[in-house]
Amino acid sequence: MEEHKLQTGSRFLLVTLLNLIITLFELIGGLLSGSLSLISDAFHNFGDAFSLILSYAANRISRRAPTVKNTYGFRRAEILAALLNSLLLVFISLFLLTEVFKRFMQPATIHGKLMFIVAVISLVANLAATILLNKDSKHNLNIKAAYLHLLGDALASIGVIISAILITIFKVYWIDPLMTLLVSLYIIYEAWPIIRQTFSILMEESPQLNFEDIQKDLLTIPEIMGVHHLHAWLIDEHELVLSVHVNMADLPLSQTECVYLKIENILQKKYGVAHVTIQAECNRGRNTKLLIEKENFQNN
Structure with a gap:
């Protein structure tokens, strides 16, 4: 190199x-x-x-x-x-x-x-x-x-x-x-x-990703009950970064980490995401739309 x-x-x-x-x-x-x-x-x-x-x-x-x-x-x-x-x-x-x-x-x-x-x-x-x-x-x-x-x-x-x-x-x-x-x-x-x-x-515009497909793929993980507040942007023309909130049952931290690994595996292998930030929640934001809107941002 x-x-x-x-x-x-x-x-x-x-x-x-x-x-x-x-x-x-x-x-x-x-x-x-x-x-x-x-x-x-x-x-x-x-x-x-x-x-x-x-x-x-x-x-x-x-x-x-x-x-x-x-x-x-x-x-x-x-x-x-x-x-x-x-x-x-x-x-x-x-x-x-x-x-x-x-x-x-x-x-x-x-x-x-x-x-x-x-x-x-x-x-x-x-x-x-x-x-x-x-x-x-x-x-x-x-x-x-x-x-x-x-x-x-x-x-x-x-x-x-x-x-x-x-x-x-x-x-x-x-x-x-x-x-x-x-x-x-x-x-x-x-x-x-x-x-x-x-x-x-x-301007950190969202890259060419199908957010609905990402949501469907993450919902195939048994422990995940909801996906919302998804954001994606590029650091440069190669490095894709993504953050997402997921609703899960009230699990111990050790089990939550296993779910995180599953999420990262899907996003990295299928969508080429280099860095993932995940926020786990039980009920908060469950009815929030996949993509955050101004009114949702203000309410949360």
Whole structure:
């Protein structure tokens, strides 16, 4: 595990350095060639470098052990980083869309051959950076947000190459802002689901669980006569936490613990719940609905 973390850290460092180099390279190439799509790609790469630094810092913070003040640990740091990175993507894309409008209104002459050379070199570097983070992006929202930055830049570089070829051969300069428009819209489209998911986690929305099925499964345990006040939320994109009140007969504590084990076994194996908090009651709340409502909360 530690070896994997070190490898991830090394990849973050290497990809960050790659992006800083690409940013400078594309910015100079864009200014010399007059290509808006190259300049926009440079902005995206600069955003990538910031994104990777933020993602790496959040990844390090998330590994800290729980404390008295943060009893669930610091894993939400990565969720915050994923949200900030995705919002940055959208902000940069919206800014570039305004530049696209200006370029459509005032077309500029572009040096197609120089644009092509810079774009090809940038594509190779972007693909290398994307490959480095591909594996980790499948299991971590934070790294996925950074990965999408890189993937967007790789696609942008392909678009710039196509634009450069068309500009060189046919002198169609409007293709440059058009490609910037398409890439910006694509990046917004890819970033939106991450924004929605991270916001959902931070707002502690209930995950995709069938609460009625959970209630039915818990009621199959002979000692349980009622299930109510069920809550579920995510600490990060992987760790699911659940709390529930159950009505039981007036049993000794030793027998109650056996029932708790049965509840935990069902919730962990069938529903993937990582941490369960159970409150046992005899008659209190027996007629309360499964999901707590405002009036029930006030009455209890």
